[in-house]
Amino acid sequence: MPAPSAVRRAAVLGSPIAHSLSPALHRAAYRAMGLDDWSYGRFEVDETALPGFIAGLGADWAGLSLTMPLKRAIIPLLDEVSATAAAVEAVNTVVFAPDGRRLGDNTDIPGMVAALRERGVTRVPAAAVLGAGATASSALAALAQLCDGEVTAYVRSPARAAEMRGWGERLGVALRTEDWSLAHRASAAPLVVATTPAGTTDALAAAVPRTPGILFDVLYDPWPTALAAAWSGRGGEVVGGLDLLVHQAVLQVEAMTGLAPAPLKEMREAGLAALAAR
Template structure:
């Protein structure tokens, strides 16, 4: 890759950001399409966020990704956010055009695409259990409801946080029925029998830990399990699902799909099929 004064620059802001795998995704796609673009990490400390965003816009970057801890804090610094990003309350992709900054959220797009491509699952009319109540859970809950889920139940270590999330989104998503509970309810087979899909939005599984008492064998026939964790590729949750013959997938597909969506927003082009996933799998 040869960088010249004509090279279009994109990147990612976060703190820290050196660990991000997004450069692997996007630079592989730029090379595959022979685009004179590059994607680089920009470490931006929280107290310098306003200066960092203004600086990126002023030097002419075409757009940038946003990761922890800036996804919420960046919103007041943008000229516009898409309706879905506003509903989710977080931005992970910014496009810069003629000095104006528009915020998008492609996490939900990534989840729905991963469910379709990896599990042949559509949320339309289904009942879904979401584990967790943080930022990733909010994105999942909103995207699943927008995709037509009949019901979404949020189970979290703190029931109050789960209830707070449901109360926040329910008035805006009246076609979906919302319910909440603590993680203790996962040990009730009768409770689990009502779901078509279980989505883990937490970090549980990254260190080999598991959800206590969760017996996936109680799920209805044909139900699926999606774990947003992708490292390790097989978490205890996925190992249990696999042993029971339950269709399941890790978060790699979602990571790739949200990256592909951001790529399309910036360039107007679609990465070649398998390009980003292959590049990511190679480094993992």
């Protein structure tokens, strides 16, 4: 465990990265935890530049947060990957061990579970996933812990459908795939997890039923999405991307600093303030 007084660095990497709220969250955690000599930066790094960036890091680095498109690209550069991250081939957290080893993990999965449990969602009879990227695979892993029945994934291509079915088999999830043209049917599920880019689900807002279940929309900017606004307008429970971001960041802070618990309340407040300032 690093001493609180040791000068330590961490950062979020990705492309594009200017929108990331991770610096606000992690810096708020450091302030609340008294880690005055810790710093957290933000670097524009794509898949081509990633190996060189990693190779250039010094011994003062404690860890990295990774966003798209680096969650899979980082894996060959690591010495060890957790079973959680390996199951979905997506790493969003790297911790540098004292002996120099690079350890990869995925805090999106437990972050999703924690965000839902915070709203009282511990079990659902069925679920739907919108999308088929790295976040969708993490959603499947979270649903493996929460969903008792079938998960339906709505995807845009046969290749994506096959990939999602592969994740389902690996994770032990009863998964059925449907073409994106049928995505309006997803809102009938007790829990809907939207993992697509901004604007993708806007057309689905008109299909929200009169008594919707729970929507977990992983976006946080712009917020609310058209789908989230329609959902809450009908009285449905909505879990947003900031909820996910904060919960997964709590786990990152704890892993990188070796200190727990990380300050969830202060980190959420920092995220809300950063969004309000945009």
